[in-house]
Amino acid sequence: MNAESFLLAKAAQTEAALDACLTALNDVPLGLDQAIRYSLLAGGKGLRPALCLGAAELLGGDVDIAMPAACALEMIHTYSLVHDDLPAMDDDALRRGKATSHLRFDEATAILVGDALQALAFEMLADTGNVEVIREVALASGASGMVGGQFLDLQGEGKALSLDELRRLHRAKTGALIRASVRAGAVLGKADDAQLGALTAYGEHLGLAFQIVDDILDVTGDEASIGKPVGSDAGNEKSTFPALVGLDEAQRLAQEAVDAAVTALDGFGAKADSFRNLARYIIERNH
Amino acid sequence: MNAESFLLAKAAQTEAALDACLTALNDVPLGLDQAIRYSLLAGGKGLRPALCLGAAELLGGDVDIAMPAACALEMIHTYSLVHDDLPAMDDDALRRGKATSHLRFDEATAILVGDALQALAFEMLADTGNVEVIREVALASGASGMVGGQFLDLQGEGKALSLDELRRLHRAKTGALIRASVRAGAVLGKADDAQLGALTAYGEHLGLAFQIVDDILDVTGDEASIGKPVGSDAGNEKSTFPALVGLDEAQRLAQEAVDAAVTALDGFGAKADSFRNLARYIIERNH
Numbered sequence: 001m002n003a004e005s006f007l008l009a010k011a012a013q014t015e016a017a018l019d020a021c022l023t024a025l026n027d028v029p030l031g032l033d034q035a036i037r038y039s040l041l042a043g044g045k046g047l048r049p050a051l052c053l054g055a056a057e058l059l060g061g062d063v064d065i066a067m068p069a070a071c072a073l074e075m076i077h078t079y080s081l082v083h084d085d086l087p088a089m090d091d092d093a094l095r096r097g098k099a100t101s102h103l104r105f106d107e108a109t110a111i112l113v114g115d116a117l118q119a120l121a122f123e124m125l126a127d128t129g130n131v132e133v134i135r136e137v138a139l140a141s142g143a144s145g146m147v148g149g150q151f152l153d154l155q156g157e158g159k160a161l162s163l164d165e166l167r168r169l170h171r172a173k174t175g176a177l178i179r180a181s182v183r184a185g186a187v188l189g190k191a192d193d194a195q196l197g198a199l200t201a202y203g204e205h206l207g208l209a210f211q212i213v214d215d216i217l218d219v220t221g222d223e224a225s226i227g228k229p230v231g232s233d234a235g236n237e238k239s240t241f242p243a244l245v246g247l248d249e250a251q252r253l254a255q256e257a258v259d260a261a262v263t264a265l266d267g268f269g270a271k272a273d274s275f276r277n278l279a280r281y282i283i284e285r286n287h
Numbered sequence: 288m289n290a291e292s293f294l295l296a297k298a299a300q301t302e303a304a305l306d307a308c309l310t311a312l313n314d315v316p317l318g319l320d321q322a323i324r325y326s327l328l329a330g331g332k333g334l335r336p337a338l339c340l341g342a343a344e345l346l347g348g349d350v351d352i353a354m355p356a357a358c359a360l361e362m363i364h365t366y367s368l369v370h371d372d373l374p375a376m377d378d379d380a381l382r383r384g385k386a387t388s389h390l391r392f393d394e395a396t397a398i399l400v401g402d403a404l405q406a407l408a409f410e411m412l413a414d415t416g417n418v419e420v421i422r423e424v425a426l427a428s429g430a431s432g433m434v435g436g437q438f439l440d441l442q443g444e445g446k447a448l449s450l451d452e453l454r455r456l457h458r459a460k461t462g463a464l465i466r467a468s469v470r471a472g473a474v475l476g477k478a479d480d481a482q483l484g485a486l487t488a489y490g491e492h493l494g495l496a497f498q499i500v501d502d503i504l505d506v507t508g509d510e511a512s513i514g515k516p517v518g519s520d521a522g523n524e525k526s527t528f529p530a531l532v533g534l535d536e537a538q539r540l541a542q543e544a545v546d547a548a549v550t551a552l553d554g555f556g557a558k559a560d561s562f563r564n565l566a567r568y569i570i571e572r573n574h
Contacts, residue, residue: 027431027459032438036430083402088394107375111398112438115370118402119429122409126422134421135413142406143323144314151319151399172314 003281006274010053011046014074017067021124028116035105035113036120040078042096047210048073048181050278055185055199058271068127069137069184075124076141077177079117082110084150133184140180149173153238161239167208169239174214175207182206198264202275205261209282212254215240219247251283258283290568293561297340298333301361304354308411315403322392322400323407327365329383334497335360335468337565342472342486345558355414356424356471362411363428364464366404369397371437420471427467436460440525448526454495456526461501462494469493485551489562492548496569499541502527504572506534538570545570 001009022037049070056066085092085100086107092100102110118141125134139145149172156169182203186196219242241250261279265272288296309324336357343353372379372387373394379387389397405428412421426432436459443456469490473483506529528537548566552559 025431027435029430029435029438029442031442032430032435079402083398086395086398088398108373108441109438111370111373111375112434114402115366115405116430116434118405119425119432119434122412123422123425123429125409126418126425129418131413131416131418131421134418135410138406138410138413142410143312143316143319143403145406147399147403147406148314148316148319151316151396154395155316155318 001274001277003274003277006054006278007045007047007050007281010050010070011044013053013063013067014046014049014070015041015043017071018074021071021120025120031105032109032112032116035101035109036116038098038104039082039101039110039113040075040117042078042098044074044078044096046074048077048177051178051181051203051206052185052188054275054278055182055191056189057185058199058268058275059186059189059191059195061185061189065128066185066188068124069133069188070181072121072124072137073177073181073184075117075121076137076146079114079121080141080146080150080177082117083114086110089150089154128184128188130188133187136180136183136187137177140176145172145176145180146174149176156239158237159239161244163244166239166241166244170208170211174211175204178207178210179203194267198267201264202261202279205257205264206279206282209254209257209261209279212241212250212257213282213285216242216247216250216254254283288561288564290561290564293341293565294332294334294337294568297337297357298331300340300350300354301333301336301357302328302330304358305361308358308407312407318392319396319399319403322388322396323403325385325391326369326388326397326400327362327404329365329385331361331365331383333361335364335464338465338468338490338493339472339475341562341565342469342478343476344472345486345555345562346473346476346478346482348472348476352415353472353475355411356420356475357468359408359411359424360464360468360471362404362408363424363433366401366408367428367433367437367464369404370401373397376437376441415471415475417475420474423467423470423474424464427463432459432463432467433461436463443526445524446526448531450531453526453528453531457495457498461498462491465494465497466490481554485554488551489548489566492544492551493566493569496541496544496548496566499528499537499544500569500572502529503534503537503541541570 018040052070052073053063053066057063081095082101084090085095086102093103094100101113125137149169152169153173179200182199186199191199241253258279262276265275305327339357339360340350340353344350368382369388371377372382373389380390388400412424436456439456440460466487469486473486478486528540545566549563552562
């Protein structure tokens, strides 16, 4: 399947499951419920759920066994966006083409939406019945993963990071959760050690490619396509791959990471074509 | 054991386990690591861990089987305090006699400390190997529990809540996690249905008593003892039990809840004396 169809299909499945999950919530204060819904069902690309569901399917598992984890990963990703957009953090007004949660509601509500989404994610993960998957996602999203990466990102504003520092930042901020998404689906799909190793490598290279391209799009993209202002990295004085190594070299690094992601799937044959196409699409996308 | 000795003993055990957990963390950015340590090891009373560990012990279990859950509960409680203290929420300067995290560090760091502590809590909970305990804590701390209660608390500022609304607020904001603390220890201590029911009732009554007394202390306590400014509820225009029903009736309601908590333990005999003393202590404490 081509990457756009693959992502759209998985995003539709995930969105339906997320909607059902929110509808089933009991005893949530009305205003908080609405704010959670606004933030979570905002039409994200759904990369993390697609990786989780795709990995389970690739191993012959049913999409249902990975769906609670896929929902949890989208909840964690969304909570991180809601908190990153706060005035004390990146202070962004626009997300996925809509007003950010703290502007649509207020700061306190946005903080609580994020907190609630993280708790709900682990409630969903409990539905997988797999404590290893829970541990993996907790580790990837915490102080040595996503949250630590956001801390490094804020600390790095106005400083010239080295390429190694920038890679560490991105490995933590976005790489860890992307890697965990593939691994969660793989574990739930009962991957053997070799399969888990191959899919882990795929996730790591894909995450790096994704971040380099994100940096490139912040220079070359247009606001209507990416749903947030372009040039915000430069405005926030953030180190980026294009700023550090130049646009051409950044594009070469992205291509190298995509190639490595595709190569990691060699053992899977044609079944992994959707994942191969997804890796190639990372570099072709314009949003 | 008398309640103060019981709490001190359990707090010392928990603090040592929390310290070991933080020391074992890998690859956390230095400044974030320090801020997590400052917030988490701040000498809290440790009520939630004490309830978790005490419930497991009461059932003949070893304290070690409940320690990861006890640590997780203290992490979740601490993250909620760090976020509740933020300028966009209760805007408090003092917590446990020390500068609140966003003043000691900055707002962004305080938000990330809270986020990281929640993730770390679920990583610890994975160590229990028990997905039911993970689900229970996730539910109690999320949108229909602690986070929902904080939302109701903020929404209720400047409004006159009914007694029912105030009880709902507190059942969510503090009651749910206190209840889950007892239940987590009970489940890990392999409680049968009758034991779990009795300990659940104990936790519910204790949580209510705790909150009523907290409201009373905000009127009658002194700042040095409670470690934060007195009168802050009135200053924030929050509904409280004393404001709603008067000081005498609030004290009667607290006593009633303590009595019910003690009665719930009837089936356990002398083994439950520490828990009985703890319930009575709630009403005797002055901080």
